[in-house]
Amino acid sequence: MFGGLALALLVERGPAAYFAVEYDRISVVHLTQAALVAAFWAVAASLRRRGREPQGMISRLLAAVGGAALALALLRLFFPRVLVNPLKDVDPLVLTIYDAISEYAPIADVAHFLLYLGMAVLALPWGITRLRRCWSGKGRWAWLLLMVSAAVYLALALSWIRWSLYAVLFLIPIVADLMISADAAIDRRFAPPKRLPIKLAAMVLLAVGPLAVGAAGVIASKPAEAAPPPPPLAGDPRPCPVQAMARFLEAPPWSEQTHTILASANFGAEILYRTRHRVTAIIHHRNAAGILDGVRILGGSDAITVRELIGKRRIDLILLCRGGADDAYFQMNKGDAVFYRRLKRGDLPQWLREVTLPADLKGRFQLFEVLPRS
Template identity: 30%
Template sequence: MTTSDFMTETGPSTTPATSTSEAALVPAVGTAILMMAIIQVGLVVKGYAPVLDGVLIDPDGYMRLARVTQLWQDGNWFDSLVTRIGPPDGLTLHWSRPFDLLLLLGALLAMPLLGFEAGLYWWGVVLGPLLQVVTVIALLWAAAPLLSRGWRCLLAFLIVPQPAIFRAFAVGRPDHHGVQILLFVLLIGLTLRLIFDPTRRRTAIWAGAISAFAVWISVESILPVALSIAALGLAWLFGDPRALRALVNHGAAALAVVVAALLVERGGGAFDSVVSDRLSLAHVAIFAVNLGFWLTMAGVARYAGAGNLVTRGATAALGALAGLALLWMALPGLFANPIHNGDPLYLAKHMIYIEELQPLIRFPESPGGDWVRAVTRPLLWLGLALIAGPWLIYRIWTTPTGGGGAERLAWIYLGLGAALFLPLAARQARWAFYPEVFLLIPYAALAGTFLDRVAARTSQHVIGVLRPLVVVTLCAWFYVPASLLNAVPQVSAAIRGAASCPIRDLVPLLEDPAGLGAAPKTILALIDFGPEILYRTQHSVLSIPNHRYQPGFAAGYRIMTASDFAAAERGLRAAGVDLVLVCPNSAEDWFYDTETDATTFSEALQAGDPPGYLKRVVLPEPLNGQFKLYALREGSI
């Protein structure tokens, strides 16, 4: 795709007028980026992101850096097995390599000044905000078919404080979600351009390529990809035959890129396995069926004519059912939730408590429950829908159908996206950035319409005062109820854990070549400590937070909850554990709570009363008051 393909204004001739000049876009974007930087720095200053102390804000961030460090050390691109998780079998992570490569390239660029380890850490710290800047610019480009430049000035400000979007780009959170949002925004922009002009062949090819790349980054991107295809399919269904050719080009590009991506990711083993939680042959099959479907529709149209709405709809329905049936028979596990197919013990004891997997709408079970949180939480995360949703419906209803109805279909596409992802976000917070992005464009259109109408009826002095007030109100109103009721999200559990259980302060002891660092050891510790131990030391752990089945998680849980200490010893030796680390001020109290009167292994270790086969390792102050570390004595049962 050429630069002109990305920058050409392809919106309808009825694109609204604006009182703001085109030149205002650049300073508006600059001001929005400055606002973003101030908030990010505020997170650091207030301790929400204590990156200056060497602390990341999420365990996955440590695991990301540990994974990239392993790639740098062994150079084994095609093997995602981390042998230090539950040795000797290890764990194959479901993450893909593109984000690893992005982290690795940044670390290598910083290495001449900082060294690899420090370069990787600091690149991981700043990568989220840098991706946020790119995403702000990308969203302004994406919205061009529907919003004038003046209205996109408003959009630049409105995207910055959105909770779910900002969280994905937070400083000190090296995770793939930022890239995921960026690709999602680009796909929206390409889809809107194809809705207005399906003859843009290169745009269709780029849309297909971005779709495949998004699925490579995260397989959950299959939903926004399917929505993009459905929007173009509606254009064809309602009488635009040009959309059919765009869908064929889109499908061919997507299939080619997803096959190439799988080969790059897995090499010779690309087609050996079928899994649903990472790019595999299953996703090649999905894109192949998609291309086959649109080629079939094109063949029917060529030989039987375009038909009318009813015949096109019936043909498409039959073809879609055939495609789904083919996928169902060939890949019966494809439609199952990959997370719920993981370790049931992990799901019950850990995953259900992960913040981003909690429902945004959940009412207390009793009248005396936390109704403040029940009301303010969805208002904070999804309050945008209360204003932008009705306005979007209004735009769909009132937009003229002239010119083939492309503008109305564009608004319908955004409405379908919001309608699909709002219920998903209500069920799990991790989906919330999707409806936020879909609703931001009508949100900016509403703000622009209001300001333009006021500007037409009042003086420049009044509008000069009113415009910033409106922008600030639209940016911040959904934070007000939570702030007044003291229900704004607090410091994450990972940050609280880093303060009360600073794993980084144990590193000199664990890595001492004259002591515990003389040889790699296996450490049994709370699952949330696993990634940081892997990142900071040479040692192994039994498990990490991950939905895939880990025998070490079940083994560690059985050991720590055992009231039979002889059984706990057998478990320790069977798992090859050398050290047991507990932090009484962490989540261990409730995580290993068995709700029985018998003293558990975990409780005995936290109380400093270990069985005889464990020897307490003396820790210097203040670590001695924060941790208790035990070494398994030599010998057998």
């Protein structure tokens, strides 16, 4: 791990920034953590070679806890902010926007739990069973590591959905072991031709059963829509099909030069990926200034301030979505004079013109061009 991080840090940051201290991206902080872990196990290996390793579970546990405490103390000595939330200094308005992002939200109900983490329903009981069976054998520590790690990340995922990915990484081996055991049990109990359909049904149930129940529950709990959703555009079923809009922006005349686009931060990364253009904001706390300037522009009501910010950011195009909730955070200021609402109702300042979009995009987006100062 230490060697991999050392190489990754060199590729990611280069020699000039190799020792830059940053907590929210790969840096010397994480390299130091790996070095401390490597040092602990190097000492443990050295003691074992000399026949001086701790004897018994309690002694080993105390050695592990002592090593972890020493590593943490050294880490805090070198990097005092290592235990501080990286979002602590982010503007509260940006955190409010983050609250509307599903991956930062808690798991809302049983249906969503089954959708994201349904395999835990099967994995945890089976993991406990396997742990009890091999408690006196060599597999104890491997199963204990899997179970403790799964439990920790499950607890984290309940408050932040994005942690569910890490929980699943530890749940998958447990479910795989359950499927292997079920396969062997079916082979022992059933003979062909019954064996194949029974085995197929069992494997499907173990692999996707809880997820299917969760998906059905989520679909059933959705309120009925007043109007049917618009048909997918260019294969994109979203209310704001950015992929189709990106194709328009990558065609003449907009493709002839790079433009800076003010749009919802939810669209930023996809616009960057699919076009040659720049954006003012993406969903990332390091881009807080861009997110806030977008709010000040489209959520502002003072025309002079709005125009100054647009000039400061060198914005060429403003992109709004007619449907969906991706632009909702621009409307935190509820007044009718908010620039976002002015654009929506066609009340444009003289330095802005609406771009005529193709028929398939016109019902989904509004695009405005900032005219050069006279």
